[in-house]
Amino acid sequence: MGSVVRKPVSQNALKTGNADPQSVTNTMAEKPVLYYFNGRGRMESIRWLLGAAGIEFEEVYLEKREQYEQLIKEGRLMFGQVPLVEMDGMNLTQTHPILSYIAAKYNLYGKDPKERYEIDRYADGTIDLMGLGLAYPFLDDAGKEKQKGLIKERATNKYFPVYETALKDKDYLVGNKFSWADIQLMEAILMVEEFHSDILSCFPQLQAFKERTKKMPTIAKFLLPGSPKKPFPDDKYVATVKAVLKM
Ligand SMILES: N[C@@H](CCC(=O)N[C@@H](CS)C(=O)NCC(=O)O)C(=O)O
Structure with a gap:
């Protein structure tokens, strides 16, 4: 209530x-x-x-x-x-x-419980990664420097490889349909790029994903x-x- x-x-x-x-x-x-x-x-x-x-x-x-x-x-x-x-x-x-x-x-949450689980899982990965960016402005200068390094390390070795693999043979993360997971991923990519502009150089699928997602009319407007x-x-x-x- x-x-x-x-x-x-x-x-x-x-x-x-x-x-x-x-x-x-x-x-x-x-x-x-x-x-x-x-x-x-x-x-x-x-x-x-x-x-x-x-x-x-x-x-x-x-x-x-x-x-x-x-x-x-x-x-x-x-x-x-x-x-x-x-x-x-x-x-x-x-x-x-x-x-x-x-x-x-x-209608951005999959067609069944299995897809919703997958969307939640991908979304949570981005939330974990973006949590590092969330904390950044509240740190002192030394903490900020360290956090910037951590964002690069986590994006490169832990999170982005998962999304890169997931997007190898499809346009969207889950069910080959645009979902909340894709929106989260787009936000996370742009967040990490603010700290490390070349972060996608080793992630061609993510680069292609970003280029096509930013052209979607609602996202283009939001940007x-x-x-x-x-x-x-x-x-x-x-x-x-x-x-x-x-x-
Ligand atoms: N689990 C909550 C955490 C929310 C949270 O920590 N919000 C902060 C502001 S960003 C807040 O309201 N803090 C005050 C408090 O925890 O008492 C969520 O994800 O929404």
Whole structure:
């Protein structure tokens, strides 16, 4: 029951961080509403998935501690954590289930339990790899240097070889149909390339995958400047996350 949206506080109130518990609306948002920081973090894969599915969404950026506390007070964060996605009358939390819900809803989640398992497995590999990028902005200079090396090592030796082999004789990772797994892989490739621009030189299948995937209309749109895709995290993003979460 904790996930049902009853009376969401108006987004304008949350935006300012001055949400009044009495300031409620009964209207259910038609577009999904994403509550997170104005930066990548754990929300970025959700933005990617919605973007690739061609679904428009709105965002409420957490800039003040009060906004986060207000969401907790309203019982909208099951474990006191964001990402939060308000969608289909629910307060969705926990990144992986949010992603699989959206993937299922928009037919990007395979045709049967076996394919869904394969999609989950490939997606989790990218989530593990991208977790290294997620942590990067919060490290000190020495930690960043080390993390950059680790991203290269893990991408080259652990993760990319798996996807390279999987794509040897097919265009998509699972069921020869475009799925959430492919979207995750595209995001992961671009993330690693930001650290190591030549990373695909030993991965011709991944290079070809990237070239054809970036031409898909919804993805091409998502990659355009001004889209909901967030830039490489900067100091302001780090400071905001630390202030809101009291890190
Ligand atoms: N397992 C959760 C982890 C979410 C999480 O750690 N979110 C951070 C922000 S990126 C947070 O809200 N931290 C506050 C806390 O854990 O109390 C998920 O995947 O969504």
